[in-house]
Amino acid sequence: MGGHRDISAADRFHVPVLVREAIEYLVADRRGVYVDATLGGGGHTRAILDALDAGGRVIGIDMDPDAIAAARIKLGDDQRWVPVQARFSHIKEVVKESGYKEIAGVLADFGVSSYQIDHPERGFSYMADGPLDMRMNPNAGAPASELLQKLDEAELASIFHRYGEERMARKIARAIVTKRKSRPIQRTRELAEIVESVVSGKHAVKSLARIFQALRIAVNEELQEIETFLNAAFQVLKPGGRLVVISYHSLEDRLVKRFFREKARGCICPPEVLKCTCGHQPEVQILTKKVVRASENEIQNNPRARSAKLRAFEKV
Ligand SMILES: C[S@@+](CC[C@H](N)C(=O)[O-])C[C@H]1O[C@@H](n2cnc3c(N)ncnc32)[C@H](O)[C@@H]1O
Structure with missing residues (x-):
């Protein structure tokens, strides 16, 4: 796939959103192993690699073969990352097959890339005529x-x-x-x-x-993918590991918010119980008390950023 398409212009592939904020929440260990679950054109992976030292690693997942090809061009011969074409709901299997156990952080930047929207032959856009495909x-x-x-x-x-x-x-x-x-x-x-x-x-x-x-x-069964992904991503994280998620519409964000709330919950006793007997402890600490949005300046330069919402937690 993608041989006839203009994937050489990797920098035009997609302008990543909330990069500084994503890295701030994601990278707590500069020598850790990270998963970018939505590699796209490699914009976020580039920024993660820049924040890591020589011992750090990134596994970049995308189901779109064009994205993998574009990221390869953008990230060149940096030996610290490896691309994997897969669905992000399979993150556990991907991590296992890559030979890693302790994941320090997982980033997901949901939705479609500008590249997918901008190429009529992919069928995502109502603005240009193309085959009604829409498969990532x-x-x-x-x-x-x-x-x-x-x-x-x-x-x-x-x-x-x-x-x-x-x-x-x-x-x-x-x-x-x-x-x-x-x-x-x-x-x-x-x-x-x-x-x-x-x-x-x-x-x-x-x-x-x-x-x-x-x-x-x-x-693309996007909502089912997100639900499975969130649970699996939590499981691959080591204690102290971070999950950072960027969503673009209320259906995505609702799933993320609900999952975060569930994992951050302490007592799970029924509401009629006056004194806690369950002893249940929160499994994560939410790092973004308020959802993080892009600045006006970023939105001016990248209209996709307008609807972006970033949430992050640390596994206890
Ligand atoms: C918003 S773009 C990511 C852009 C990327 N952060 C960057 O900096 O270039 C989302 C990417 O996720 C991929 N994607 C969406 N759903 C996926 C899924 N369920 N499994 C794997 N990749 C998926 C899309 O193919 C697309 O390339």
Whole structure:
């Protein structure tokens, strides 16, 4: 994959978000082994490597072969990192197969990269025409066009409602089912036109963003991936190890917030018990009492930073 694409411009691949903050929370041991669970163009990995000394190591995971290729170019022959093409829900297996046990920190920067959005042939964008693919790993799983073909109206509406929080979910699902009777919907432009036929005027752009987001989440099983990842990442961390997570929309952040709260909880006695008898201790200490957001200055230079929320904990 990716041979014909412009992945040589690794610096344009993606501008990383909240870099300084992520490193501050992540790196407590300059000789530790770290996992960048969302390697992308290698922007965050570059910054982690810069913060480590000669003994430090980074395992960079991404399911997109183009991301691995771009990161290889960006990070050159630095011997302290290794790329692994995998789903981040498999972080435990990746760490084990890499031969490491004690992980000092895990970073995850969820969502799509600018590269994925900017390449119409990947099918993530409603702004340019391309095949309706949306797979972060184009060599595995079913593309978005297949979901649009095989799911029934209620299932499509449920995806648009749950993953896109789209109010016109049912109407849009119905329009898709009507349209596909004449021929399969295979291009991003065709899907965009269906959405625009249901939602007109100034609301159309927001609906387009929500529908494309919803489909992308379904195609890549993003929320299931995040849930499995959070639990597995906690397990691979050594005591004192850090988890730093950057999320971009409320569905992602809700999962992260809930997981953090659960792990930070002390007593788990039922609410009617007056005196604690469980003796349960918090498993993590939350380092970001308030969620960390990008500065105005960063947002000016990188609009993706506007919706970014960073949370971090240390394993007890
Ligand atoms: C926002 S980008 C990361 C950018 C990166 N931090 C950088 O500095 O360039 C998210 C990356 O995570 C990858 N990704 C998303 N979900 C994944 C999953 N479940 N498993 C593995 N990689 C995933 C995407 O392919 C994408 O390259």
